[in-house]
Amino acid sequence: MIMVFDWGVTNAIHFGNGVLKDLPEIIKAYHAKDVLFITDPGLMKIGYGERAMQMLEHAGLRCYAFTEVQPDPTDTVIDEILRRTEGRKFDVIVALGGGSSIDTAKAVNIMLHNPRPITQYDGFNTVPNHGMPLICIPTTAGTGSESTPVCVIKDTAKKKKMVILGMNVGATHAIIDPELTYGLPSRITAATGMDALAHCMESYIATNTNVISRQNSIKGMNLIYNNLLTCYRDPKNAEARYNQMLGSTFAALSFGSTNLGLCHAIAMPLGAFYGISHGDGNAVCLPETMAYNAKVVAGQFVEMGAAMGMGEAKDLTADKVIENLYKLAADLEIPKLAAYGIGKDKFTDELIDAILMEGALTTNPKQPTSEDLMVILNSL
Numbered sequence: 335m336i337m338v339f340d341w342g343v344t345n346a347i348h349f350g351n352g353v354l355k356d357l358p359e360i361i362k363a364y365h366a367k368d369v370l371f372i373t374d375p376g377l378m379k380i381g382y383g384e385r386a387m388q389m390l391e392h393a394g395l396r397c398y399a400f401t402e403v404q405p406d407p408t409d410t411v412i413d414e415i416l417r418r419t420e421g422r423k424f425d426v427i428v429a430l431g432g433g434s435s436i437d438t439a440k441a442v443n444i445m446l447h448n449p450r451p452i453t454q455y456d457g458f459n460t461v462p463n464h465g466m467p468l469i470c471i472p473t474t475a476g477t478g479s480e481s482t483p484v485c486v487i488k489d490t491a492k493k494k495k496m497v498i499l500g501m502n503v504g505a506t507h508a509i510i511d512p513e514l515t516y517g518l519p520s521r522i523t524a525a526t527g528m529d530a531l532a533h534c535m536e537s538y539i540a541t542n543t544n545v546i547s548r549q550n551s552i553k554g555m556n557l558i559y560n561n562l563l564t565c566y567r568d569p570k571n572a573e574a575r576y577n578q579m580l581g582s583t584f585a586a587l588s589f590g591s592t593n594l595g596l597c598h599a600i601a602m603p604l605g606a607f608y609g610i611s612h613g614d615g616n617a618v619c620l621p622e623t624m625a626y627n628a629k630v631v632a633g634q635f636v637e638m639g640a641a642m643g644m645g646e647a648k649d650l651t652a653d654k655v656i657e658n659l660y661k662l663a664a665d666l667e668i669p670k671l672a673a674y675g676i677g678k679d680k681f682t683d684e685l686i687d688a689i690l691m692e693g694a695l696t697t698n699p700k701q702p703t704s705e706d707l708m709v710i711l712n713s714l
């Protein structure tokens with residue numbers, strides 16, 4: 335296929351078991367003294383936050399910590415961090431956690447170097463100035479936010495998850511240490527892992543895909559499809575955790591230069607309206623939205639099935655690939671939407687309109703109608 339495309343890498347990636355130890359050395363390369371450290375209460379509780387802060391302090395760095403990141407961050411939380419840090423000077427930001435901590439750190443970095451408020455930056459290449467060095471340390475193998483130029487923040491007034499995307503958004507370094515996912519609860523392992531699989535599959539079939547992203551998609555979906563269930567059932571399986579983390583990294587390197595699709599286009603408004611987390615929302619939506627797309631680009635689903643090791647392309651059908659996807663979701667015990675308190679009465683015209691307005695939908699192989707969306711929602 336001959337094509338013209340854009341593909342970009344925003345940051346350095348340090349990957350492997352134990353690489354967390356390199357954090358002080360990476361910071362010192364910037365001749366930094368003052369660090370803004372951002373994490374969540376759960377990681378403080380299990381000691382990961384403390385451990386990272388001690389590493390910084392032992393290296394002679396001054397550390398100011400914000401440890402109250404909540405799932406799916408909002409513009410109001412960003413304002414609160416800015417208020418608390420008013421008048422302080424930082425040389426580097428370090429984020430430890432899942433997508434919520436990392437996106438919070440990205441947004442704070444944007445706000446410390448650009449005019450406020452954050453809500454004006456929804457969209458592509460909207461942030462004029464690059465921030466300070468930002469080092470992201472993921473503790474989930476799903477979001478990939480540590481390696482993408484994307485920041486998702488909820489605009490509370492508009493009840494919308496903004497997608498801030500561009501070269502001035504991403505981290506400068508990702509320290510990706512699979513050992514940090516060993517303690518992840520199984521339910522979160524499953525949901526975030528399905529989110530990463532969605533990144534690979536949606537990017538692969540996106541109408542603006544490209545040859546480099548596709549190679550990353552293929553590698554990512556193979557690793558995730560063949561390791562996620564082991565991570566779920568055997569959380570301390572080092573090889574599976576390593577492969578799953580590598581898979582989510584390939585996923586990030588795939589969709590960071592393309593786009594997503596119908597699965598994310600439904601999951602994001604569901605999160606903005608009803609509070610379901612990003613991982614849970616995508617996990618619930620993935621099989622059904624892929625079944626919708628498989629009717630349109632069946633050949634690409636056969637390619638993906640072969641890439642995941644489901645069989646030889648000549649023996650596979652798109653239906654078989656979808657069947658395997660449903661089976662994976664069932665094995666991972668992904669619940670229905672109702673389990674999150676989102677009953678059929680929540681499928682309002684306002685929700686449908688929000689889905690139709692999602693940027694992720696623009697590159698989906700088929701543009702759904704309102705009626706199509708209602709059928710999909712009713713099956714979730």
Ligand SMILES: [Fe+2]
Nearest residue numbers: 477529612616
């Ligand atoms: Fe995602």
